[in-house]
Amino acid sequence: MTGERLGANPAEGGVRLGWLLTEGKEGDIVLSSRVRLARNIENLPFPQWAKKEELKQARELIKKAIFSDPKLKKLSFLLFKDLPDLRRQILMEEHLISPQFGEEDRAQALGLSEDGALSIMINEEDHLRIQSLFPGLSLFEAWASADEIDDRLSLKLKLAFSEKWGYLTVCPTNVGTAMRASVMMHLPALFMSREVNQLFGTLSKVGMTVRGLFGEGTQALGNLFQVSNQVTLGQMEKEIIENLKGVSLQIVERERTARKLLLRRGKLKVLDQAHRALGILSFARIISFEEALELLSMVRLGVDLGLFNQVNLNTLNELIILTRPAHLEKLSRKELKGEELDRHRADLLREKLGL
Amino acid sequence: MFCEECHKNLATVHLTQMVDNKVSKVHLCQECAKKFSESASFDLFLSLPEFLSTLFELHQPQSPEELFEETKTCPNCDTSFSDIRETGKVGCSKCYEIFSPKLEPIFKKIHTSVEHRGKIPKSASGEVKRKLKISDLEQKLETYIEKEEFEKAAILRDQIKNLKAKSDIRIGREPK
Numbered sequence: 091m092t093g094e095r096l097g098a099n100p101a102e103g104g105v106r107l108g109w110l111l112t113e114g115k116e117g118d119i120v121l122s123s124r125v126r127l128a129r130n131i132e133n134l135p136f137p138q139w140a141k142k143e144e145l146k147q148a149r150e151l152i153k154k155a156i157f158s159d160p161k162l163k164k165l166s167f168l169l170f171k172d173l174p175d176l177r178r179q180i181l182m183e184e185h186l187i188s189p190q191f192g193e194e195d196r197a198q199a200l201g202l203s204e205d206g207a208l209s210i211m212i213n214e215e216d217h218l219r220i221q222s223l224f225p226g227l228s229l230f231e232a233w234a235s236a237d238e239i240d241d242r243l244s245l246k247l248k249l250a251f252s253e254k255w256g257y258l259t260v261c262p263t264n265v266g267t268a269m270r271a272s273v274m275m276h277l278p279a280l281f282m283s284r285e286v287n288q289l290f291g292t293l294s295k296v297g298m299t300v301r302g303l304f305g306e307g308t309q310a311l312g313n314l315f316q317v318s319n320q321v322t323l324g325q326m327e328k329e330i331i332e333n334l335k336g337v338s339l340q341i342v343e344r345e346r347t348a349r350k351l352l353l354r355r356g357k358l359k360v361l362d363q364a365h366r367a368l369g370i371l372s373f374a375r376i377i378s379f380e381e382a383l384e385l386l387s388m389v390r391l392g393v394d395l396g397l398f399n400q401v402n403l404n405t406l407n408e409l410i411i412l413t414r415p416a417h418l419e420k421l422s423r424k425e426l427k428g429e430e431l432d433r434h435r436a437d438l439l440r441e442k443l444g445l
Numbered sequence: 446m447f448c449e450e451c452h453k454n455l456a457t458v459h460l461t462q463m464v465d466n467k468v469s470k471v472h473l474c475q476e477c478a479k480k481f482s483e484s485a486s487f488d489l490f491l492s493l494p495e496f497l498s499t500l501f502e503l504h505q506p507q508s509p510e511e512l513f514e515e516t517k518t519c520p521n522c523d524t525s526f527s528d529i530r531e532t533g534k535v536g537c538s539k540c541y542e543i544f545s546p547k548l549e550p551i552f553k554k555i556h557t558s559v560e561h562r563g564k565i566p567k568s569a570s571g572e573v574k575r576k577l578k579i580s581d582l583e584q585k586l587e588t589y590i591e592k593e594e595f596e597k598a599a600i601l602r603d604q605i606k607n608l609k610a611k612s613d614i615r616i617g618r619e620p621k
Contacts, residue, residue, distance in 0.1 A: 135522040135537045237564070244566040250538030253573055255552070256561030258538045262548060263555055265541075267563035297557075324558025378475065381457055 110407040114226015118394045119342045121274040121314070121407065122223055124185075125232040125331075127240050128259045128268040129218040130250040136260040137196060137213045145197035148217045155246035156201055156210065162242060165201040165210070173200065179416035185223065187211060208235060215260050216268075218243070227338055229271055229331045236269075237327070256323065266323030271331055272301075273338045278313040278391045279348035280341075286315075289341065297321035298337055312383030312410070317341065349395060364392025368401070371439045376432040382413050382439060405442055412438060450477035519543050579608050 114120065130136055134148050156162045173181075173192050181187045181200075186209045192198050201210035211219040220243075222235040250258040257268035264270070280286045290300045299320040317338060319330045352360055367388035371377075390406050392398055411417060418434045419426050426434055448456045454474030515527045524536025526544050535541065541548065552559050562581060565574055582605050589598035 130538060132538050133521055135524075136535065138532070138534045139522055139524055139528075139536045240564075241567050244568050248568060249566045250541075251566050251569060251573075252538075252541055252561070253576060254559070254561060255541060256563055257566075258535070258541050260534045262533070262535060262551055265552065266556065266561050269563070321556050323552060323556035324560055324562060327563050378457060380478070 110225065110404075110411065112225045113403065114224065114228050116227040116339075116342050117225065117403070119275055119277070119345050120227040120338065121276060121410075122185075122225055123227055123229045123232045124221065124223050124272045124274070125229065125236040126270045126272075127220045127236050128216040128257065128264050128270075129220070129240065129243070129247075130258060130260070131217050132248045132250045134217065137215065137217060138260055142197065145213050149197045149199050149212050151247060152210075152212050152218055152243070153199065155243050158246060159242045162201065162210075162239065165203055165208070168200045168202065170195045170198045173198075176416055176419060180420060183411055183414040183416050186221075188214060188219075190214065208239065210239070216264075218247075227273060227335065227342070229273065229335050229338075233269075233271065233327060233331050263320075264322055267325070267327050267330065269322060269327055269330065270318055271334050272316045272318030273334065274314060274316050275338070275341060275345070276313055276387065276390060277315055277341070277345050278387050279352050280345050281313050282352065283348050285344065285348060289344065293317065293337065294320070296333065296337065297325075298334065311380060312387040314383075314387070314410075349391070353395060360391070360395065361397055364388050364395075364397050368392065368398070368443070372443050374436045374439070376429060377436045377439065378432055379413055379415070379435065382435055383410065386410065386413075401443060409439065409442055412442070446472055448472065448474035448477050450474070517543075575608055575611065579605055582608070 110121065114122075131148055131151060134140065135144055137145060137148070140148070153167070156165065156167065170192055178187070178192045181202075182189055182191070184206060186202065186206050187200060188211070191200075191211055191214050197213050199212040201208075201212075203209070207223055209221045209223075211221070220236050220239050222232045222239070224232045224235075252258055256266040257264075259265055259268050277286060280289065293300060297320050299318055301316045301318065317334070319334055321330075325333075367385040371382065371385050371389065386406055386409055389401060390403070393401050393403055393406065412421070413435050415426070415431055418431055418438065421438065422434050446456045448454050449472050451474060454476065456472035456474055515530075516525055518525045519536050519540045520543075521539035522537040524540055526547055529535055529540065529544065535544075535548075549559060560580070561577075562584075565577055582601055586598055586601045586605065589595070589601065
């Protein structure tokens with residue numbers, strides 16, 4: 091099984107953070123761009139309503155399609171049983187699978203590229219979900235990659251599609267292109283100047299929406315926001331991508347302006363906050379994930395503003411993921427609870443920030 | 446800074462919450478943060494299923510006939526429209542055909558348009574591809590006419606005519 095490549099021991103599963111460790115376009119503000127396509131198999135009940143046998147049938151059909159394609163068969167293919175709890179949490183923390191994926195054995199499976207740029211989830215909400223994840227503002231690249239995978243699979247699978255409504259999905263909110271494109275952005279200055287409220291209000295008017303760090307129904311931590319398209323029916327994929335790109339660039343510009351204003355009005359205060367944040371991160375002995383993320387956000391702002399240069403942006407990107415519980419457990423090779431987690435997190439931060 | 450909830454412990458958890466697309470900060474101690482996240486009031490974003498269920502509620506069955514309609518199930522997957530209404534989730538691709546008149550008004554509310562204009566599966570028949578190509582070209586034709594770019598419009602009109610003729614031949618109709 092190709093899944094072996096990731097290491098049979100979940101504690102050794104490689105970290106696939108390619109999308110966070112290379113600096114992309116507008117990389118100071120945009121962390122990543124993601125495109126997700128939902129697909130279903132014609133006439134098979136959707137996962138939510140399907141019997142175990144039908145779920146297996148869907149999985150086998152998709153698996154066959156993956157393995158008969160010269161490019162896709164190179165992916166690591168993992169069955170539910172290859173995904174013990176910790177492994178699953180790690181993939182979730184890396185944004186490679188959704189929080190709902192693999193909570194119980196519903197014949198799920200996962201295809202994964204080595205760098206994490208591509209993942210294929212089988213039997214999540216829909217039979218098939220194709221995701222591509224790219225660094226910085228690279229929506230067109232992410233779309234091209236997901237589009238290609240979709241084309242390859244659709245040659246081998248009879249997909250649920252209607253002339254009128256496009257790709258048919260479990261949730262009527264996804265029907266049409268069944269595409270969700272999203273951009274993860276770090277917007278501390280817009281948040282501090284309270285401009286985000288107004289901004290997000292206008293987004294819904296142009297068919298876009300804002301979510302927290304882990305997608306739907308999650309909180310916005312560390313000034314990280316995900317902007318994505320809400321409307322999926324009636325527009326072409328490229329139009330949606332083009333619109334989202336335009337909106338993202340505008341937000342980037344507004345964030346830059348807000349940062350300039352912030353510096354002009356109170357450079358000393360920003361300087362103080364960024365240094366204090368770095369101070370706490372460098373000396374704390376216990377720290378919660380939420381606090382770490384908020385402080386990392388301030389340090390990041392400091393780096394972006396050129397206030398100090400001893401910290402590397404990639405290290406900060408990496409820490410957003412490595413300070414999460416499953417990653418800390420993996421690093422320490424043991425189960426961690428409550429304060430132990432907070433202690434290991436503080437240790438890691440001190441070590442990584444090199445102080 | 447003290448916790449905004451109990452005002453006793455130091456606030457170590459700083460949450461950003463979003464209600465109705467408005468963002469605000471909450472400063473809590475570890476204990477209160479836990480309670481806070483467990484309580485139902487911690488709905489930071491109106492999730493899509495909730496949003497959907499409000500839409501479905503707008504279309505509650507009224508008459509006995511409508512109620513009877515609700516219990517009809519999809520022959521392919523056995524899902525009824527009331528199942529879909531309750532969960533906000535459709536049963537299978539066939540459901541979309543069967544419950545199409547009921548789903549359409551909901552699509553209109555969510556997406557503003559009800560015509561797919563995006564990509565088509567590689568495995569789709571030539572006929573489907575042609576139809577969608579025609580509707581796409583027709584839309585472009587309209588914009589050219591609006592902009593009074595008649596030369597471009599004429600080229601498109603010919604293309605559409607050709608495509609339509611091909612379709613007619615395929616389904617055994619005399620081309621017009």
